[in-house]
Amino acid sequence: MYNFSYQKVSSIADAVDAIQKAEDGKFVAGGQTMLPTMKHRLASPSDVIDLGGIDELKGISVDGDTVTIGAMTTHAEVAASSDVQGAIPALANLAGNIGDPAVRNRGTLGGSIANNDPAADYPAAVIGLGATVKTNKREISGDEFFTGMFETALEDDEVITAVLFPKADASAYMKFENPASRYAIVGVFVASSGGAVKVGVTGATACAHRGMRLEEALNGNFTADAVDGVEIPIEKMNSDIHASAEYRAHLVKVMTKRAVEACS
Amino acid sequence: MYSEELVVGWACRKVNRPVKWTSDRTEAFLADAHGRDHVAHAEMAMDKNGKFLAMRVNTTANLGAYLSTFATMVPSYLYAFLLAGQYSTPLIYSEVKAVFTNTAPVDAARGAGRPEATFLLERLVDVCAEDMGLDPAEIRRRNFIPVDAFPYQTPVVQCYDSGDYNAALDKALALADYEGFAGRAEEAKSRGKCRGIGLSSYVEACGIAPSAAVGQLGAGVGLWESAQVRFNPTGNVQVFTGTHSHGQGHETTFAQLVTEQLGVPIENIEVIHGDTSKTQFGMGTYGSRSLAVGGVAIAKACEKLIEKGKKIAAHALEAAEGDIEFADGNFAIAGTDKAMNIAEVAFNAYVPHSYPEGLEPGFDENAFFDPMNFSFPAGTHICEVEVDPDTGVVEIVKYSAVDDFGKLINPMIVEGQVHGGIVHGVGQALLEGCQYDSDGQLITASYMDYAMPRADNVPSFDVDYAPTNPPHNPLGVKGCGEAGAIGAPPAVINAISNALGIKHIDMPATPENVWRAAQTATS
Ligand SMILES: Cc1cc2nc3c(=O)[nH]c(=O)nc-3n(C[C@H](O)[C@H](O)[C@H](O)COP(=O)(O)OP(=O)(O)OC[C@H]3O[C@@H](n4cnc5c(N)ncnc54)[C@H](O)[C@@H]3O)c2cc1C
Numbered sequence: 001m002y003n004f005s006y007q008k009v010s011s012i013a014d015a016v017d018a019i020q021k022a023e024d025g026k027f028v029a030g031g032q033t034m035l036p037t038m039k040h041r042l043a044s045p046s047d048v049i050d051l052g053g054i055d056e057l058k059g060i061s062v063d064g065d066t067v068t069i070g071a072m073t074t075h076a077e078v079a080a081s082s083d084v085q086g087a088i089p090a091l092a093n094l095a096g097n098i099g100d101p102a103v104r105n106r107g108t109l110g111g112s113i114a115n116n117d118p119a120a121d122y123p124a125a126v127i128g129l130g131a132t133v134k135t136n137k138r139e140i141s142g143d144e145f146f147t148g149m150f151e152t153a154l155e156d157d158e159v160i161t162a163v164l165f166p167k168a169d170a171s172a173y174m175k176f177e178n179p180a181s182r183y184a185i186v187g188v189f190v191a192s193s194g195g196a197v198k199v200g201v202t203g204a205t206a207c208a209h210r211g212m213r214l215e216e217a218l219n220g221n222f223t224a225d226a227v228d229g230v231e232i233p234i235e236k237m238n239s240d241i242h243a244s245a246e247y248r249a250h251l252v253k254v255m256t257k258r259a260v261e262a263c264s
Numbered sequence: 265m266y267s268e269e270l271v272v273g274w275a276c277r278k279v280n281r282p283v284k285w286t287s288d289r290t291e292a293f294l295a296d297a298h299g300r301d302h303v304a305h306a307e308m309a310m311d312k313n314g315k316f317l318a319m320r321v322n323t324t325a326n327l328g329a330y331l332s333t334f335a336t337m338v339p340s341y342l343y344a345f346l347l348a349g350q351y352s353t354p355l356i357y358s359e360v361k362a363v364f365t366n367t368a369p370v371d372a373a374r375g376a377g378r379p380e381a382t383f384l385l386e387r388l389v390d391v392c393a394e395d396m397g398l399d400p401a402e403i404r405r406r407n408f409i410p411v412d413a414f415p416y417q418t419p420v421v422q423c424y425d426s427g428d429y430n431a432a433l434d435k436a437l438a439l440a441d442y443e444g445f446a447g448r449a450e451e452a453k454s455r456g457k458c459r460g461i462g463l464s465s466y467v468e469a470c471g472i473a474p475s476a477a478v479g480q481l482g483a484g485v486g487l488w489e490s491a492q493v494r495f496n497p498t499g500n501v502q503v504f505t506g507t508h509s510h511g512q513g514h515e516t517t518f519a520q521l522v523t524e525q526l527g528v529p530i531e532n533i534e535v536i537h538g539d540t541s542k543t544q545f546g547m548g549t550y551g552s553r554s555l556a557v558g559g560v561a562i563a564k565a566c567e568k569l570i571e572k573g574k575k576i577a578a579h580a581l582e583a584a585e586g587d588i589e590f591a592d593g594n595f596a597i598a599g600t601d602k603a604m605n606i607a608e609v610a611f612n613a614y615v616p617h618s619y620p621e622g623l624e625p626g627f628d629e630n631a632f633f634d635p636m637n638f639s640f641p642a643g644t645h646i647c648e649v650e651v652d653p654d655t656g657v658v659e660i661v662k663y664s665a666v667d668d669f670g671k672l673i674n675p676m677i678v679e680g681q682v683h684g685g686i687v688h689g690v691g692q693a694l695l696e697g698c699q700y701d702s703d704g705q706l707i708t709a710s711y712m713d714y715a716m717p718r719a720d721n722v723p724s725f726d727v728d729y730a731p732t733n734p735p736h737n738p739l740g741v742k743g744c745g746e747a748g749a750i751g752a753p754p755a756v757i758n759a760i761s762n763a764l765g766i767k768h769i770d771m772p773a774t775p776e777n778v779w780r781a782a783q784t785a786t787s
Binding site (some may be wrong): 131176179241242247250251 | 290549654655694695699707709711712714715716774775776779780
């Protein structure tokens with residue numbers, strides 16, 4: 001790890017001010033990705049600006065059909081929230097299965113989606129539920145937020161404040177875990193609302209994406225069997241020592257079928 | 265032995281201060297020795313009843329880029345000499361080619377050579393059973409070395425001293441409810457799962473090792489072990505051992521041993537190890553030798569104390585030495601109620617106010633022990649799995665182990681060693697593997713990519729024992745630290761092969777590998 005200066009701020013305005021003044025500043029939320037990256041010298045920010053003191057970034061509220069979760073809300077808080085469990089149980093389950101207890105007690109929703117790890121779980125839910133990412137500058141639709149491997153639509157001085165998740169009639173998340181890291185080799189979030197089906201796929205490609213072919217097959221025939229005929233192109237699939245592109249493409253279908261079954 | 269260990273010693277002398285060096289996890293992944301890494305081909309000749317006639321094995325063993333501490337000893341003496349397993353195969357041919365590659369050095373790791381031999385043999389036996397249309401338990405039974413054949417000279421150097429392989433097999437089959445397997449497989453099928461059962465009847469050679477045997481191989485060391493058992497004047501006992509306890513519970517087992525021998529309350533015994541400024545020379549903890557070799561050295565030191573104690577008690581009680589009997593911590597004049605307990609004898613030994621010439625003060629003895637043979641733990645492990653054919657995920661649903669470790673001093677510690685060993689073996693079978701890319705870069709350089717087994721990868725184990733007495737070991741113990749890691753891999757892989765009806769799958773049987781095997785099996 002290289003030297004850096006650390007600042008804890010108590011408002012979004014101060015956070016933006018601090019990052020604009022810094023030579024190469026970075027926000028830190030739970031630090032569960034940031035700190036290991038710095039430790040391995042893959043990142044060396046001049047300034048680390050801690051968002052942990054900003055109260056307005058925290059908390060969960062349900063308003064009509066929307067569940068709003070503050071960016072600094074931890075995975076453990078989402079998993080344990082009776083509001084989330086009642087409104088979108090699949091989302092609470094997803095959060096409760098991220099990493100281990102230490103990671104869930106520190107890691108945050110905002111940090112997870114800002115980081116956009118290709119194997120992270122939350123991005124599948126943001127896309128699958130058609131959520132909206134709220135920042136200090138604007139609202140970004142889930143479909144447009146994730147732009148590439150570890151890349152998002154965020155600008156350098158943009159702070160995620162909350163994510164707005166619409167409730168679904170039925171939803172489920174199925175994760176095929178990497179046996180070593182327990183991140184998603186493939187994770188599929190399926191949500192059905194008013195007859196329209198959305199599918200968010202993580203782990204399979206450079207970053208989470210909508211499973212358009214799967215949605216097409218499932219719209220009008222929301223059954224596991226409908227998935228059988230779908231061709232999943234393997235060209236864009238990730239391939240590594242844990243899973244080849246072909247196997248990942250296969251798992252996308254299996255996890256989708258299981259998510260659809262879990263919805264009924 | 266790693267070069268860093270030498271460098272730390274050198275640096276220490278250079279700066280005249282204690283120097284500590286710790287690798288970080290990635291350095292450990294990059295530079296620590298690896299284990300196993302064989303490519304082997306085996307053939308078995310049988311008569312029409314499935315009796316083994318001859319076996320031929322060709323093995324290529326990776327040594328890595330540099331020779332490790334045990335280097336070629338692992339794939340030769342600790343591997344090829346175990347290829348008879350539990351069977352009376354009269355002829356065995358083994359050729360091992362050791363090769364240098366660009367990987368980290370390969371060295372001894374829990375079982376060292378015996379897991380490789382057991383995996384090869386127990387996989388081969390299952391393939392033989394299938395080819396002959398015999399039940400895997402039946403083909404094993406037909407070929408076991410019979411209980412009255414011990415000591416049994418194998419065709420591959422080792423001479424097994426004791427064993428009852430049928431007893432362990434029978435017990436394991438009952439523990440695993442082998443009879444009920446077909447019903448469980450049917451039920452699993454109705455849930456879309458493929459259920460399989462796999463046996464592994466292993467034998468291993470541990471209690472390492474007779475110095476004469478390693479000397480013949482050109483080793484520059486003897487593999488004895490040492491002990492010092494020292495009474496303080498208060499009657500408290502310090503036991504110094506040359507072995508080292510890093511989680512094996514020697515502090516408990518060795519103290520128990522001394523309690524049993526000398527009748528001293530266990531809370532008055534302290535076991536001291538691992539500090540070379542305090543302990544005498546020792547050879548260390550490996551090859552399941554700490555109790556089987558080091559424990560015997562402790563027992564021998566205790567015997568010397570009893571002999572010495574008889575002299576002191578005879579003097580103090582004004583009796584002839586030959587009339588003193590020792591039992592339950594008391595030295596008594598035979599046939600009388602005149603006695604001293606061992607703490608009183610210790611005190612007397614350090615306050616020798618009236619000792620005659622020739623009676624040496626002090627109550628403190630050393631002993632060394634060099635075993636006459638290896639010890640040969642053996643047993644049958646049975647693993648039952650459910651494979652999800654859609655994903656290739658293997659779940660171990662039941663695991664039964666029946667082992668022969670000779671006498672158990674502390675059954676709870678032994679069971680812990682069995683559990684840990686099995687998990688280690690499950691890791692090898694399903695999860696663990698070092699991988700390099702085509703440029704020689706290690707890609708399993710952190711726990712993000714190197715899959716260690718965790719608690720949720722294994723079920724609760726059913727463990728039992730079928731002991732026999734090793735005649736050459738004074739304590740009747742055989743060693744238990746590596747058995748699980750030796751027995752488990754073939755049990756797991758045999759179960760997967762049985763579930764899918766396949767003849768071969770490489771370790772680690774990762775979900776993708778199993779899924780691919782399931783594809784070919786059904787197509
Ligand atoms: C052992 C381990 C296991 C894990 N397993 C999983 C798993 O199974 N599934 C999974 O999905 N994840 C997993 N994770 C990752 C975990 O979820 C992290 O918490 C998450 O990726 C980052 O969240 P964080 O709050 O710690 O963010 P940090 O590490 O603090 O920050 C990550 C990035 O996000 C930026 N950032 C943080 N907050 C904001 C914000 N409000 N606005 C703008 N930018 C922001 C930071 O500048 C930084 O670039 C695991 C992590 C570990 C260490």
